[in-house]
Amino acid sequence: MKSLLRWESALAVLLVLVVVVGSAATGGIFLTGRGAFNVGSDLAVMALIALPLTLVIVAAEIDLSVASVLGLSSALMGALWNEGWPLEAILPVVIIVGALCGAVNGFLVTKLGLPSLAVTIGSLALYRGLAFVVLGDQAVADFPDSYTQFGTTPVPGTWIPYPILLFAVLAVVFGLLLHATTFGRAVFAIGANEEAARFSGIRVKRIKFILFVLTGAVAALAGIVYTLRFASARADNGTGLELEVVTAVLLGGVSIFGGRGTIGGVILAALVLGGLTDALIVDDIATEVVKLVTGLLLLASVFAPAVTQRMSRGTP
Amino acid sequence: MKRWEPLRKAIIVASAALLLAGCGGTTKSNSGGDNGGGQTQTTANPDAATAKDLKITFLPKQVNNPYFTVAQGGAEKAATALGEQLKATGPSDADASSQVTYINTAAQQGQNALLLAANDSNAVAPALKAARKQGMKVVTFDSDAAVDARDVFINQASSQEIAAGQVKLISDAIGGSGEIAILSATANATNQNAWIAIMRTELAKPEYAKIKLDEIAYGNDDDETSFQKTQGLLQAHPDLKGIISPTTVGVAAAARYLSSSSYKGKVALTGLGTPNQMRKFIQDGTVGSIELWDPAQLGELATYAAVALASGQITGKEGEKFKAGELGERTIGAKGEVVLGPPLTFTKDNVDKYNF
Numbered sequence A: 001m002k003s004l005l006r007w008e009s010a011l012a013v014l015l016v017l018v019v020v021v022g023s024a025a026t027g028g029i030f031l032t033g034r035g036a037f038n039v040g041s042d043l044a045v046m047a048l049i050a051l052p053l054t055l056v057i058v059a060a061e062i063d064l065s066v067a068s069v070l071g072l073s074s075a076l077m078g079a080l081w082n083e084g085w086p087l088e089a090i091l092p093v094v095i096i097v098g099a100l101c102g103a104v105n106g107f108l109v110t111k112l113g114l115p116s117l118a119v120t121i122g123s124l125a126l127y128r129g130l131a132f133v134v135l136g137d138q139a140v141a142d143f144p145d146s147y148t149q150f151g152t153t154p155v156p157g158t159w160i161p162y163p164i165l166l167f168a169v170l171a172v173v174f175g176l177l178l179h180a181t182t183f184g185r186a187v188f189a190i191g192a193n194e195e196a197a198r199f200s201g202i203r204v205k206r207i208k209f210i211l212f213v214l215t216g217a218v219a220a221l222a223g224i225v226y227t228l229r230f231a232s233a234r235a236d237n238g239t240g241l242e243l244e245v246v247t248a249v250l251l252g253g254v255s256i257f258g259g260r261g262t263i264g265g266v267i268l269a270a271l272v273l274g275g276l277t278d279a280l281i282v283d284d285i286a287t288e289v290v291k292l293v294t295g296l297l298l299l300a301s302v303f304a305p306a307v308t309q310r311m312s313r314g315t316p
Numbered sequence B: 001m002k003r004w005e006p007l008r009k010a011i012i013v014a015s016a017a018l019l020l021a022g023c024g025g026t027t028k029s030n031s032g033g034d035n036g037g038g039q040t041q042t043t044a045n046p047d048a049a050t051a052k053d054l055k056i057t058f059l060p061k062q063v064n065n066p067y068f069t070v071a072q073g074g075a076e077k078a079a080t081a082l083g084e085q086l087k088a089t090g091p092s093d094a095d096a097s098s099q100v101t102y103i104n105t106a107a108q109q110g111q112n113a114l115l116l117a118a119n120d121s122n123a124v125a126p127a128l129k130a131a132r133k134q135g136m137k138v139v140t141f142d143s144d145a146a147v148d149a150r151d152v153f154i155n156q157a158s159s160q161e162i163a164a165g166q167v168k169l170i171s172d173a174i175g176g177s178g179e180i181a182i183l184s185a186t187a188n189a190t191n192q193n194a195w196i197a198i199m200r201t202e203l204a205k206p207e208y209a210k211i212k213l214d215e216i217a218y219g220n221d222d223d224e225t226s227f228q229k230t231q232g233l234l235q236a237h238p239d240l241k242g243i244i245s246p247t248t249v250g251v252a253a254a255a256r257y258l259s260s261s262s263y264k265g266k267v268a269l270t271g272l273g274t275p276n277q278m279r280k281f282i283q284d285g286t287v288g289s290i291e292l293w294d295p296a297q298l299g300e301l302a303t304y305a306a307v308a309l310a311s312g313q314i315t316g317k318e319g320e321k322f323k324a325g326e327l328g329e330r331t332i333g334a335k336g337e338v339v340l341g342p343p344l345t346f347t348k349d350n351v352d353k354y355n356f
Helices: A002-025 A033-058 A066-082 A087-110 A116-135 A145-152 A162-179 A182-192 A194-199 A204-230 A241-251 A263-282 A287-313 B002-022 B066-082 B100-108 B125-133 B159-173 B190-203 B223-236 B248-259 B275-283 B295-310
Strands: B055-059 B085-088 B113-116 B137-141 B152-155 B178-184 B211-218 B240-245 B268-271 B289-292 B321-323 B329-331 B337-339 B344-347
Touching (some): A002 A263, A145 B125, A162 A182, A162 A204, B055 B100, B055 B295, B066 B085, B100 B125, B159 B190, B211 B223, B268 B289, B295 B329
Parallel strands (some): B152 B337, B178 B211, B240 B268
């Protein structure tokens, strides 16, 4: 726990550094209301999915199909809109379909006992394929302004993007779920030692199944946010986003082997990643460098806990 | 079934919400569509002085793409000539949404103008509208954004000119009579289908009466697929005399197939291709001629248009004129479009003069 706390303080320091150095290097442009709005809008989709995925990874599982569920939800949204459905009905249907996608993953992992890495690599391709079946390679872009404003304008009188408001609410919900309920304690127990968890009466399969369903539903919700932000429903929306999300979760100090991690750390990591990317772009640093820095940070995040753990154990 | 209680509750709540929402919501038919959101219209002053030291952002579909690097060179040339500051930036992948961050950033930096080749005409629209509200001028080139999200679009060449030019080239290559085929990109690519429709109209004209269009094949802008489709066309139509491939990927793949087959020199090929990709095949006689616009001029013209907009000499309305250095005086056409001009034709004689 000690090393974890230290990792989170390191992230907080890093975040302050990003903000201070970022503003200094860009002559103050970065640290403005508009700058914050841009950072918030850019990271919201990734941060939303990172919340349920944190729980999945703490339970020592993984879900790589999240970006494809996002794409499927975006495509479905476009297709149903074209069919003349009202958006008020489309949104819940899309989230239910996302939950179903998660349920399929959960079923394959818990009932058939397949490894989640393999299952979700498969469903990554499957759901993306379904997205193309649903919408083809067309784009639907005639959503009403009253809805797309959710993704493109800040809350009146502030620079807070609406998706960040949504993220804040869900962050509290998932934070409480993981850190303040028996369900959350069971998730940690499963990640730390599944056998022991099962013998102590925790319904391992049921909890894992719920985690996958939650992840699917939130990924679909993120798909809605994505579609409204870009005012464009496409089957290829969010391609490759799963790696960004996993990066945020791991950088947040969640152990890839399960059993350790906090929602707070993941929130900090999402802010660091989003802030850093935008600061580098505002400072006109080449895109390749941005990717390079993200990669280095991820390596550091996997590396640092391992090192601190070893040092605290006293073995070199 | 007690353990599924939470799930059951969730489903009930969701279905109730659905039922409620089902009656009288926001649908495609009653939402009234998008209502623009550009800047307030001002009047153009053609005699206004050309502003100096304007900050211009050049945002291609993706960085490190040779075609856009050439366009960037043209834009830099024009910016230097006018005394403006131009910088290039952009995503490393041509993803639909990847340009939005860069558009927001340009607005945040207070850039005066943006030159954009849009990856997705709609995905960039909200960000462009927000940037224009702040006073940034937006010029699209190569591929347009939604019409109400930009000021001017620099069109590389009119569809009519491109398509008619291709038909003329193949007709000349096969001596005015014989069977031809078209190797296109994807079956629903907007520009490809527009060109093919015009080609059909052209072929119906009396001067092309002896030319018969056998088939339209789709290589999906994929090198291997285009290669195989070329092979398929030649097998299916033994009397084929010529192929038009109005896509840089398709024409290069077709040329590669022809040059290594017994059809080399017997079946004519033309299309839209870059001199660098096609030089070898033009020089060894596989391909007689290809067409393409000069991307450098595209970047140049876009920069002149952006500077004229930022200086208040034009506002993007039809009929307004602006000066574009060596490219002469240009007039804005319908929907704020400016056409670069007729495409260049590359043959054995001139292909070495171009490097893109």
